[in-house]
Amino acid sequence: MSDRPVSGSGRPNDDLAGSGLAVLMGVQFSFVVILGKGLLRGQPPFALLFFRFAVAAVILAVVAIVTRRPLTPKPGERLGLALAATIGYGSESALYFAALNHGSAATVTLLFYLYPVWVMLLAIALDRRIPAGRLVAALAMAIGGSAIVVVGGSGVEIAPIGIVLAILCSLTYTGYLTAADRVIRRTNPLTTAAWLAAGASVANLTYAFVFHGWSTPTGSFAGLRVFGMGAFTAGAFVCMIASLHLIGAVRNAIIGVLEPLSVAVLAAVFLDEPISTSTAVGGGLILAAAVVATLARGARVVEPDL
Numbered sequence: 001m002s003d004r005p006v007s008g009s010g011r012p013n014d015d016l017a018g019s020g021l022a023v024l025m026g027v028q029f030s031f032v033v034i035l036g037k038g039l040l041r042g043q044p045p046f047a048l049l050f051f052r053f054a055v056a057a058v059i060l061a062v063v064a065i066v067t068r069r070p071l072t073p074k075p076g077e078r079l080g081l082a083l084a085a086t087i088g089y090g091s092e093s094a095l096y097f098a099a100l101n102h103g104s105a106a107t108v109t110l111l112f113y114l115y116p117v118w119v120m121l122l123a124i125a126l127d128r129r130i131p132a133g134r135l136v137a138a139l140a141m142a143i144g145g146s147a148i149v150v151v152g153g154s155g156v157e158i159a160p161i162g163i164v165l166a167i168l169c170s171l172t173y174t175g176y177l178t179a180a181d182r183v184i185r186r187t188n189p190l191t192t193a194a195w196l197a198a199g200a201s202v203a204n205l206t207y208a209f210v211f212h213g214w215s216t217p218t219g220s221f222a223g224l225r226v227f228g229m230g231a232f233t234a235g236a237f238v239c240m241i242a243s244l245h246l247i248g249a250v251r252n253a254i255i256g257v258l259e260p261l262s263v264a265v266l267a268a269v270f271l272d273e274p275i276s277t278s279t280a281v282g283g284g285l286i287l288a289a290a291v292v293a294t295l296a297r298g299a300r301v302v303e304p305d306l
Contacts, residue, residue, distance in 0.1 A: 018246025021239040022255035023290065028236035030262035034270055035225045035232070044213030045097030046204045048226065051217070053090075053201035055230025056237065060194035063234075073187040073195060080183035081192060085199020088176030093200060094207050095169035102165065103158025109260060111158075111166035113146045116253035118174040123250050126178075135250060138292040142257040145285030148278050149260045180241065181249035189245065193237035254293040261286050 032052070039048055064071055073081050099108045116139055123129075158166070184192050208214045217226055243252050261283040268275045 014246045018243045019251070019255055019290065019293065021243035022247065022252050023258055025236045025239035025243060025252075026256050026259040027262050028232040028239065029259050030266050031232040032229045032236070033259075033263050034266050035228045039217040039219050039222060039225060040097070040215075041218060043215035044208070044211070045100075046094060046208035046211070046213045047215050048217045049090075049093050049097070049204040050201050050208060051226050052229045052233055053093075053197045053204065055227055056234040057194055057197035057201055059231060059234045060190060060197055060237070064188075064190050064194055067190070069188050069190045071191065071194070073184070073191055077184055077187050080179060081187065081195050082199055084176050084179045084183065085196045086203040088172060088179060089196055090200040090203025090207075092169055092172040092176060094204055095165050095172060099158075099162050099165035099169060102162030107158040108162065108166045108169075110147055111163065112170050112173070113143065113257055113260065114167070115170045115173045115177070116142060116250075116257060118171060119177055119253040120250050122174060122178050123248075126182075134292050135254070138254050138289040140289075141285045141292065142254050142289035145282040145287075145289060146257050146260050148282030148285065149264060177244075177249045177253060181244045181252075184241065184244075189238050189241040192241045193234065196237050196241075197234065251293045255290045258286055258290055 036048065036052075061071065063069075072078065096108065096112060099111075120135070120139055180192075180196075219225070240252070243255075261279070264275060264279045264283070
């Protein structure tokens with residue numbers, strides 16, 4: 001039997017704080033989506049992602065210096081964090097935008113949001129512990145609600161290569177989230193977020209040159225919008241890491257499915273895109289899943305020793 005402690009303390013205040021941070025993470029990532037809409041115009045995403053993550057890294061580094069937080073992770077966590085940032089998050093973001101070139105945003109998003117399933121299955125395999133029934137129910141509601149929101153918005157259309165890229169993106173994010181949950185234990189969330197942003201920026205700069213895909217973002221207020229993407233990414237990264245410390249990867253992943261609903265709401269507010277019936281119905285399921293995941297408090301049913 002694994003001796004690894006279950007993520008999160010199980011204390012109600014920590015559960016509520018961790019869940020709130022996961023919600024705030026999703027909302028900030030949604031602002032990234034809204035600000036980035038129309039900046040690529042069918043071009044490779046690497047330059048945009050490089051600038052986005054570079055801005056986030058600079059902001060986080062400045063805040064760390066001002067607040068006298070360390071700029072380097074704790075010994076023993078540096079290599080794992082560097083790999084999670086570059087190979088994990090940097091690759092995930094590139095794969096997501098690459099998949100968008102081969103299918104509708106709705107379909108790519110739907111396939112990406114299979115990641116909570118992979119996170120839960122991986123946690124079961126690694127810990128040999130079965131999540132509480134309420135977490136399984138919350139996962140089912142979150143995935144179902146996300147499917148209703150995404151598919152109801154613009155239908156399903158994708159080429160085979162797009163399916164492969166989207167699923168690879170989902171699996172890569174699963175690996176990143178699980179590694180971050182298990183490897184990064186003692187490093188301050190602000191320091192972790194700064195390294196995560198810097199690693200993702202370096203990864204996408206590398207991809208831009210390797211694949212000859214450098215294309216500067218264009219559009220109205222492009223520079224200001226890219227800066228905004230970086231600022232919201234910085235905040236989302238800090239919330240993500242802090243949430244992982246409090247409630248673990250499984251519940252963070254389930255509550256993170258709020259993002260498609262948040263994007264739909266923000267699009268209605270800032271882009272005058274109407275909220276459809278499917279968004280309302282699916283959003284209700286997602287919100288219910290977030291509440292159930294919050295109340296689950298990380299309980300586990302332990303399997304017998306094998």
